[in-house]
Amino acid sequence: MPHTLETGLEALRIVMNALVTFTDAEWADIASRWQYRYLPKGEHQIVPGQTEEYIYFIISGATRIYHITPKGEDVTLAFSYDNTFTGDYGSFLTRRKATFYNQAVSDCHMLRCNYKDITELHDRYQKMERWTRLGLEDLLVGMLVRQVEMLSAPAEERFARLLKQSPHCFQLYTQKHIASYLGIQPETLSRLKRRMASETQDARNVILSGAEGHKTQD
Amino acid sequence: MPHTLETGLEALRIVMNALVTFTDAEWADIASRWQYRYLPKGEHQIVPGQTEEYIYFIISGATRIYHITPKGEDVTLAFSYDNTFTGDYGSFLTRRKATFYNQAVSDCHMLRCNYKDITELHDRYQKMERWTRLGLEDLLVGMLVRQVEMLSAPAEERFARLLKQSPHCFQLYTQKHIASYLGIQPETLSRLKRRMASETQDARNVILSGAEGHKTQD
DNA sequence: ATCAAAACTTGATCTACATCAATGCGCAGC
DNA sequence: GCTGCGCATTGATGTAGATCAAGTTTTGAT
Numbered sequence: 001m002p003h004t005l006e007t008g009l010e011a012l013r014i015v016m017n018a019l020v021t022f023t024d025a026e027w028a029d030i031a032s033r034w035q036y037r038y039l040p041k042g043e044h045q046i047v048p049g050q051t052e053e054y055i056y057f058i059i060s061g062a063t064r065i066y067h068i069t070p071k072g073e074d075v076t077l078a079f080s081y082d083n084t085f086t087g088d089y090g091s092f093l094t095r096r097k098a099t100f101y102n103q104a105v106s107d108c109h110m111l112r113c114n115y116k117d118i119t120e121l122h123d124r125y126q127k128m129e130r131w132t133r134l135g136l137e138d139l140l141v142g143m144l145v146r147q148v149e150m151l152s153a154p155a156e157e158r159f160a161r162l163l164k165q166s167p168h169c170f171q172l173y174t175q176k177h178i179a180s181y182l183g184i185q186p187e188t189l190s191r192l193k194r195r196m197a198s199e200t201q202d203a204r205n206v207i208l209s210g211a212e213g214h215k216t217q218d
Numbered sequence: 219m220p221h222t223l224e225t226g227l228e229a230l231r232i233v234m235n236a237l238v239t240f241t242d243a244e245w246a247d248i249a250s251r252w253q254y255r256y257l258p259k260g261e262h263q264i265v266p267g268q269t270e271e272y273i274y275f276i277i278s279g280a281t282r283i284y285h286i287t288p289k290g291e292d293v294t295l296a297f298s299y300d301n302t303f304t305g306d307y308g309s310f311l312t313r314r315k316a317t318f319y320n321q322a323v324s325d326c327h328m329l330r331c332n333y334k335d336i337t338e339l340h341d342r343y344q345k346m347e348r349w350t351r352l353g354l355e356d357l358l359v360g361m362l363v364r365q366v367e368m369l370s371a372p373a374e375e376r377f378a379r380l381l382k383q384s385p386h387c388f389q390l391y392t393q394k395h396i397a398s399y400l401g402i403q404p405e406t407l408s409r410l411k412r413r414m415a416s417e418t419q420d421a422r423n424v425i426l427s428g429a430e431g432h433k434t435q436d
Numbered sequence: 437a438t439c440a441a442a443a444c445t446t447g448a449t450c451t452a453c454a455t456c457a458a459t460g461c462g463c464a465g466c
Numbered sequence: 467g468c469t470g471c472g473c474a475t476t477g478a479t480g481t482a483g484a485t486c487a488a489g490t491t492t493t494g495a496t
Contacts, residue, residue: 069370077365090362093355122348129347130340136354137311143361144308147295150368151401152287155483175444183369188483190445373453393474406453408475 005036008059008111015057015083020131030128033117039063039108045087046102052091054112058084061108062172066101066180076181079169085135086110105173155184159192223254226277226329233275233301238349248346251335255328257281263305263320270309270316272330276302279326280390284319284398294399297387303353304328323391373402377410381420 009031016022022030037056039045045063046052062081065088066074077100080086091098092115121128149158159182162169169178179189227249234240240248255274257263263281264270280299283306284292295318298304309316310333339346367376377400380387387396397407 067366067370069366071370073370075366075370077362077369089355090359094359122351126344126347129344129351133340133347133351133354136351136358137307140354140358140361141308141312143358143365144295147361147365147368148285148287148293150365151295151398152285152289152291152293174442176442180369185484186444187446187485191483194445392472394472403454404474405455405476409453412475 005034005111008036008057008109009034011059011083012057012111016131019134020127022125022127026125026127029124030121033121034111034113037110037112039104039110041104041107044101044103045108046091046098046100048098048101050091050098051095052088052098052115054087054114055089055092055118056080056086057111057113058082058086059109059111061104061110062106063102063104063108064173064177066103066177067099068101074180076177079166079173079181081168081172089139105177150183155182155188156192156196158182159184159189160196163196223252223329226254226275226327227252229277229301230275230329234349237352238345240343240345244343244345247342248339251339252329252331255330257322257326257328259322259325261322263322263326264309264316265319266316268309268316269313270306271332272305273307273310273336274298274304275329275331276300276304277327277329279322279328280324281320281322281326282391282395284321284395285317286319292398294395297384297391297399299386299390307357323395368401373400373406374410374414376400377402377407378414381414 012034013022013027013031016030034057039061045056048068058080060082062079063086064076065078065080065086066076068074078086080102086102088098088100088102090096090100095115118132122132149161153161162178162182173181175189175193176186179186182189184192230252231240231245231249234248252275257279263274266286276298278300280297281304282294283296283298283304284294286292296304298320304320306316306318306320308314308318313333336350340350367379371379380396380400391399393407393411394404397404400407402410
């Protein structure tokens with residue numbers, strides 16, 4: 001079994017070290033507070049009404065954070081996959097009830113750490129506080145970029161940018177979910193795909209490999 | 219003159235204390251690093267290409283953070299006013315060149331603190347690190363709410379919500395800027411206003427008082 | 437392998453909002 | 467006080483994307 005607590009912690013340490021370097025002693029304490037967690041495809045990590053108790057680190061797998069509006073519309077807010085964090089941050093941070101769903105779209109091997117432990121780590125290590133601050137800063141900058149895009153760029157451009165920056169998403173997620181992330185209908189995304197495939201090579205590569213898997217010819 | 223460094227620091231302390239309580243000694247150190255700054259109406263606090271050196275706290279006045287897209291479109295990202303912070307956080311935090319403008323839309327009395335001082339405070343006081351973390355958390359939660367709205371709610375609903383939650387914005391900012399914040403054209407906002415004024419009392423109060431100042435009747 | 441349920445595609449319309457254009461209003465500078 | 471010039475309003479028209487409605491293909495469970 002390739003995804004154990006130990007291999008997960010190794011991956012986690014590498015990711016966390018990108019922002020702050022922890023000593024072995026510090027790391028031992030931090031690592032001891034994470035536990036392995038398996039979430040099979042289709043299951044929800046959290047649904048609205050619950051309070052988010054954990055922050056998750058995905059060792060392998062993919063989840064989708066989404067929201068159902070009062071009118072029943074499904075809105076995708078974020079994608080999470082290997083070596084990224086997930087969970088309803090808003091609920092976790094504020095201790096209020098979650099407003100988002102977080103669903104595994106493929107079998108997920110994850111690590112998780114609960115609120116109490118995260119809080120203790122924040123109290124005990126200034127570096128941990130800093131790690132969270134730096135992480136939030138990155139998240140914030142990313143959200144600002146996305147906000148500008150949503151306000152100014154037309155659908156085709158938003159699609160093109162996702163295609164360029166996160167082509168793997170087209171393998172991991174369905175068109176429906178990608179469409180709702182882009183703020184358009186699946187039909188519109190389908191038409192965009194065709195139009196762009198006939199125009200740019202880039203689009204063809206990503207779109208076709210996603211749709212046909214390892215098929216080589218017809 | 220009502221807006222001095224001292225009165226500003228008092229206001230700042232109250233706002234910062236909402237998240238973390240600082241001792242008098244800590245506060246003395248923190249306060250010593252802020253300086254008074256006046257920015258007259260129309261002037262820019264920062265423009266793209268510069269690196270943001272300061273975080274600003276607005277004692278009184280209002281600014282607008284916006285972005286000009288490659289196609290020349292003006293997109294409003296955020297409004298800042300009395301007792302809120304402003305600046306290009308992205309640039310300040312990452313030390314990369316700013317991509318946003320921040321312009322005073324009325325005479326602004328502010329405090330500011332430079333990057334070096336903020337960094338020293340972060341190094342010196344875990345509480346300061348925590349204050350920033352908690353502030354970023356609040357910001358993040360607010361942005362998530364806005365993101366959901368932009369993706370799912372139609373223009374009329376976004377307008378209604380801004381009207382309800384930040385009615386003062388309709389006094390501080392022009393229709394053009396509010397429209398670009400909502401992701402619509404000024405003409406559309408104008409039509410929305412009229413339609414809603416004929417339907418709800420709420421809309422009438424806010425919109426009319428904004429448009430007509432202290433005029434009482436016609 | 438078989439079958440049902442999803443997902444994707446494609447076409448025909450519809451609509452919210454953009455765009456273009458003209459007019460009126462309000463405020464800053466002379 | 468005039469005088470512009472930017473802002474708001476209003477109308478006419480255009481369009482990107484939504485919606486509705488079949489089809490087809492893919493997936494997954496038995």
